[in-house]
Amino acid sequence: MDATTHALTRAPKERLQACLLLSGLLALLGACAGPGRTTPSPHPGVGHPRTQSLPPWYGLTGWNRLDQIEGWLNSNGPVKNQQWISRARLALADGLLDIEDASGEQARRRERAKGLYSTVSTDVKATDQEKQHAAHGLRRADGSGVPRSQAAAQLTYVLPRSDWRARPARPHDMTPATGPWRYITVHHSALSATDGTAQDQAARDVRTVQNGHMGASRAYGDVGYHFLIDAGGRVWQGRELRWQGAHAGGSNNEGNIGICLLGDFDKIRPTGAALRSLDLLVSDLHRVAGVPNGRVRGHKDWKSTNCPGKHLEGHVSRLR
Ligand SMILES: [Zn+2]
Structure with a gap:
């Protein structure tokens, strides 16, 4: 040396x-x-x-x-x-x-x-x-590529946490993101669909997901997904990218960006607006977060689950 x-x-x-x-x-x-x-x-x-x-x-x-x-x-x-x-x-x-x-x-x-x-x-x-x-x-x-901490700043269409009145995260219950981002994993919230296109309703849905993740049964440090997309096509900032997500199970979360579409896509079809936003976000994350092309997965690729739902999984597989 x-x-x-x-x-x-x-x-x-x-x-x-x-x-x-x-x-x-x-x-x-x-x-x-x-x-x-x-x-x-x-x-x-x-x-x-x-x-x-x-x-x-x-x-x-x-x-x-x-x-x-x-x-x-x-x-x-x-x-x-x-x-x-x-x-x-x-x-x-x-x-x-x-x-x-x-x-x-x-x-x-x-x-x-x-x-x-x-x-x-x-x-x-x-x-x-x-x-x-x-x-x-x-x-x-x-x-x-850009550093993890700055990747989200380039996604100018992402609505900030303040827009959905997020609860403060608990850093001690999260793991800092280290190493490169290697995967993007798509989920659905599996919560019964709302009318979905009203912004205040969507913000409530995001809070519901966060409350579920931070509550006693899971006790995550924050909502487990990095991004959430509503039926109107809005993209909401979830957990910040400087933290590892909590969405794919244990070590599967390492280097794995989590995106959740709001709705139960075993029961309904995602809207065109939501799918277009998903496509845009995925393409931008390849560019700004350095996730290699083709590394897009559905939750069910990591474990036995219906997530992201039968009406969304086909679209996700086409993003690979
Ligand atoms: Zn999932």
């Missing part, structure tokens, strides 16, 4: 500035470590029992994690934990791009991130999933 690539630890002042800019983002991950903060040695002692199975940065958060990964990659850490190399490179590259996206400067971090992604994408030891992650990172670094 070339010493000139030690971008994080060589720029403590910039690091602090970027850290302040990123404070909102990293508040989720842990406290900002200022440049004066002492961090543990990146060179763990030989024979430390933890280093035999897990790298020293495992479980760390925020700046400390990126610093530790950088130090670990530049030390003999990878020699002892080879199976963690690609994951370390990807995590560092993601972090560098997050800093760059927040600060709008420091082009060298982008170059460093691209170098790390390229290394992983050609590494014979990297897994298919790691290579896919690297390919997504390269697209993002080249500007053809």
Whole structure:
């Protein structure tokens, strides 16, 4: 590993500035470590029992994690934990791009991130999933993808949460979205259809879905879907894209954007307006969130369920 690539630890002042800019983002991950903060040695002692199975940065958060990964990659850490190399490179590259996206400067971090992604994408030891992650990172670094946090901002037709008077989310009951978006999964609400085209009725329907998800029986941190579409074709912002959804069951939610059409499509047909909005949203999510083309699924592709309903599943399969 070339010493000139030690971008994080060589720029403590910039690091602090970027850290302040990123404070909102990293508040989720842990406290900002200022440049004066002492961090543990990146060179763990030989024979430390933890280093035999897990790298020293495992479980760390925020700046400390990126610093530790950088130090670990530049030390003999990878020699002892080879199976963690690609994951370390990807995590560092993601972090560098997050800093760059927040600060709008420091082009060298982008170059460093691209170098790390390229290394992983050609590494014979990297897994298919790691290579896919690297390919997504390269697209993002080249500007053809956008960061998760900004993807929703480009969908200008999406009605904000305030328009349906959303309950505040409970961050502690949600998982931050990490890694690339890999799938879009379509659902129906299975709630009995309303007349559907009145905006205030649709907003009530979205609140009903959220209440069901946040209530005692499920206790999700927010509505489980990232977007909801009503019969009038309005697209409502559900859970923000910085959070993993809760709609496809356990690990199926990782990298999986959830879209719910309001209505019971085992009983009625979705409106043309709703289907056109679904098509538009899916096509935009391929573009702005980097979901690979063809990765559109119905809920029933993940588990045994009727969702998204017999009158919607055919349309969903045509989006693949
Ligand atoms: Zn479903």
